[in-house]
Amino acid sequence: MIDERWEIGSEFDWREEFVTLDGPCHEWPSPRSLFSSGRAALLSLLRQWSDAKARRTLHLPSFFCMEVAATLATVTDLAWYRDVPDQEAPDLDTLRAEPGDLVLAVNLFGRRDGSLWNEWRSRNPEILVIEDHTHDPFSPWAQESAAPYVWTSLRKTLPIPDGALLWSPQGLPLPSPASSPSHGSNDKLIGMLLKGLYLKGACISKEEYRTLQMSGEDSLAKETDSPVSPFTHAILNGLDIPRMRRRREANVREFNRALLELPQDRCAPLFTSWPEGGVPFNALLVCKDEETRDELRRYLIGEKIYTAIHWKQKGEPLHSQDPEALSLSQRILTVPVDQRYSCEDIHRLVEIMGRGLVRSVGQGAMQR
Ligand SMILES: Cc1ncc(COP(=O)(O)O)c(C=O)c1O
Incomplete structure (x- = not known):
């Protein structure tokens, strides 16, 4: 990149x-x-x-x-x-x-x-x-x-x-996918290829690959029985899964460690340990309240750090009615620290977060 x-x-x-x-x-x-x-x-x-x-x-x-x-x-x-x-x-x-x-x-x-x-x-x-x-x-x-x-x-x-x-580990019958593949998979694959070239500096419009990614995601979200794409089917055995897992786990550990050096009053890791041999999904933060979470998220977007919310419940057509789940869903933030990123990327990310947190103390808003 x-x-x-x-x-x-x-x-x-x-x-x-x-x-x-x-x-x-x-x-x-x-x-x-x-x-x-x-x-x-x-x-x-x-x-x-x-x-x-x-x-x-x-x-x-x-x-x-x-x-x-x-x-x-x-x-x-x-x-x-x-x-x-x-x-x-x-x-x-x-x-x-x-x-x-x-x-x-x-x-x-x-x-x-x-x-x-x-x-x-x-x-x-x-x-x-x-x-x-x-x-x-x-x-x-x-x-x-x-x-x-x-x-x-x-x-x-x-x-x-x-x-x-x-x-089925118990050998129960498995459903088979339908025969027609998803158009969404193709759009997403083209989006991935173009994004890779964009990040390397090629003259490619971000808007163009984003449009493909979003339309691909929309179609995939509506799929009810389509099979995996030929690309994914073919590449699964070629992926270096252990290497990707090692990188992801090391990044989560490093993120959590570096976070300890930042002000602790506004956000903290959701958890810092996980089962032996397992790898956490990403770095997960819990913020003081919904406003802080949303402010932090907006600030990070301005710095080209795209966090995600897994998952919203408030305002969704369907929710669980569990007040504890609702409360956490208003404060949680996922910071992607997967195999794409090096240790240097994680340090840069935490440094940017730190700047936002320090600047916002006493100001009530996290502006760039
Ligand atoms: C925990 C979990 N399980 C299953 C799914 C469904 O996966 P897909 O988006 O491929 O339909 C999701 C998607 O958000 C998920 O977060």
């Missing part, structure tokens, strides 16, 4: 440096189904299990992506149990599943391990547990899972235009 185009976050660009020439670095589960998006995979699974006579309820964590939940609500009834990632573990006493229901167990931001769920599952064999490993697809929990179904949207952490994986 040339310096004048330095930025952090937003959609992935395509980089050959993430491809290994040393053969496959990961043994994928077999059999498996590969879809274009996580939603396409889970909707296909839910349709497979839906029973017109007795509608099944899907239980979701109260801290979850409400846009995805709204899509799932089109094919099944929803209920909520308390799992808020500023707490050590999900509160499974709030999970009121009946025999025949389905439960989504989520490794939120990669900070959970499966022990509580494994125990709960063995006490509730008549309930179908589906694990969501989107935030850390290659954690020991995911790799050693014995759940009925395991699901992960690979495109959220790997630099690929699309892709979600579904398998």
Whole structure:
């Protein structure tokens, strides 16, 4: 990346440096189904299990992506149990599943391990547990899972235009994707290629590749059963997954460490430890209140640091009604520190954050 185009976050660009020439670095589960998006995979699974006579309820964590939940609500009834990632573990006493229901167990931001769920599952064999490993697809929990179904949207952490994986450690039947691929995958791939060249300094309009990325994302979000693109299918075995995981974990550690040197009154890491062998999704911050979070976010956008909110609940058509989840969703901020960034990038990012925090003290606003 040339310096004048330095930025952090937003959609992935395509980089050959993430491809290994040393053969496959990961043994994928077999059999498996590969879809274009996580939603396409889970909707296909839910349709497979839906029973017109007795509608099944899907239980979701109260801290979850409400846009995805709204899509799932089109094919099944929803209920909520308390799992808020500023707490050590999900509160499974709030999970009121009946025999025949389905439960989504989520490794939120990669900070959970499966022990509580494994125990709960063995006490509730008549309930179908589906694990969501989107935030850390290659954690020991995911790799050693014995759940009925395991699901992960690979495109959220790997630099690929699309892709979600579904398998059944218990050998249950898997849905197959439909035959027609998603147009969204193509747009996203072109967007990735153009962004990669833009960051290197090529005369390419940012607006042009952003438009493709956004239209691609819009189409992917609407997919209900499409297969993974030929590009992702072919490249999965060529990706240097261990290297990317090492980089991401080191960046989160370095970010959390460097943050300790900044004023602590306005924002702090959501968590600083995670299960052995796991890799956190990204650096997660909890701010003092919603205003501070939004101010910090605006300031960072002005510095070309594009943070994200995982996930909003206030004002969404659907929400969990859990006051603790709502409160955290108003204060949380995701800072992307994935495999794209070096240790120097992390230091630069924290230094910029520090400038904003110091300047804003006593001013009530974080201006550039
Ligand atoms: C934890 C989690 N699981 C699943 C999904 C669905 O993935 P996709 O966007 O590929 O449909 C998302 C998307 O935001 C997610 O955050």
